[in-house]
Amino acid sequence: MLLRGRLASWLGVAVLSALLLAGPAMAETITQTFEHQLGIGESAKSFEHRIDLPEPLAMKGQIFIGRQLELSGKMVIEREELKGTYYYVKVRLPKATLWVAKGSLKVTLETGAQPPATPVLESCTGLKVTGPGLTPRLSWNGAGKYTAVTLLDRGSGKTVWERVILGKTVADLDEGGLSVGRRYFFGACQSDETARYSPEAKVAFRVDVKVERCRYCYGTGWETCRSCNGSGHFVTQGPNGQPIYTVCSFCHGTGRQPCTWCNGTGKIETPIIVPE
Numbered sequence: 123m124l125l126r127g128r129l130a131s132w133l134g135v136a137v138l139s140a141l142l143l144a145g146p147a148m149a150e151t152i153t154q155t156f157e158h159q160l161g162i163g164e165s166a167k168s169f170e171h172r173i174d175l176p177e178p179l180a181m182k183g184q185i186f187i188g189r190q191l192e193l194s195g196k197m198v199i200e201r202e203e204l205k206g207t208y209y210y211v212k213v214r215l216p217k218a219t220l221w222v223a224k225g226s227l228k229v230t231l232e233t234g235a236q237p238p239a240t241p242v243l244e245s246c247t248g249l250k251v252t253g254p255g256l257t258p259r260l261s262w263n264g265a266g267k268y269t270a271v272t273l274l275d276r277g278s279g280k281t282v283w284e285r286v287i288l289g290k291t292v293a294d295l296d297e298g299g300l301s302v303g304r305r306y307f308f309g310a311c312q313s314d315e316t317a318r319y320s321p322e323a324k325v326a327f328r329v330d331v332k333v334e335r336c337r338y339c340y341g342t343g344w345e346t347c348r349s350c351n352g353s354g355h356f357v358t359q360g361p362n363g364q365p366i367y368t369v370c371s372f373c374h375g376t377g378r379q380p381c382t383w384c385n386g387t388g389k390i391e392t393p394i395i396v397p398e
């Protein structure tokens with residue numbers, strides 16, 4: 123009890139509980155909850171957290187051997203790493219628009235005397251990028267417990283988006299967007315409670331545009347002038363009742379204006395995903 127009390131105070135808000143296992147080795151769990159909040163209008167923000175193996179456990183020969191994660195609210199996980207002596211996690215809250223954005227991540231770490239003996243999961247399969255070209259949907263086949271997904275810009279070599287997805291085999295780009303003409307990799311690694319990740323599976327794609335005839339102006343690029351309804355002039359009455367014609371200043375008498383739907387091009391360009 124004394125040891126437990128000292129550990130709890132050493133860890134601050136962490137809650138420590140002991141699990142008795144068969145044999146002399148004792149496993150323990152450490153639970154810590156990270157809560158964050160953004161005010162209205164505040165930009166999206168990332169927060170990094172690290173939980174170190176408490177020294178008394180290290181002295182007993184214990185190492186971290188697994189973790190469980192529980193997300194709530196708007197919080198997402200960008201990346202995580204579990205080592206024998208520490209756990210690192212980077213979480214993020216999206217921009218708060220109409221209301222405050224808040225959320226929390228509960229991390230439960232398990233210690234043991236030996237690294238996990240079970241095999242690391244196989245790579246994910248069937249990676250797909252579908253849906254809107256600039257904010258696509260990513261999907262894959264796998265165990266679906268913990269999947270680290272990344273979108274990498276192949277031109278710059280930079281990661282443009284990354285998330286650790288819990289309990290699903292699908293993820294929507296929830297922030298930012300891709301660019302037409304650029305090439306990307308979608309990569310996925312999966313893990314179980316041991317937090318050891320499979321080799322990365324990845325697919326290449328680019329964002330292109332599909333050009334279609336504008337359905338609003340039938341490809342002409344023009345629509346009827348909204349000021350004069352297409353007549354090109356206005357009619358008013360003079361002092362003796364005679365009609366006075368005034369040229370429409372908006373369309374200069376042509377009766378038409380550039381199509382507002384396609385900006386007068388006659389074409390609609392839609393970003394699309396092209397596998398490579």
Ligand SMILES: [Zn+2]
Binds near residue numbers: 347349370
């Ligand atoms: Zn007009």
Ligand SMILES: [Zn+2]
Binds near residue numbers: 337381382388
């Ligand atoms: Zn048009």
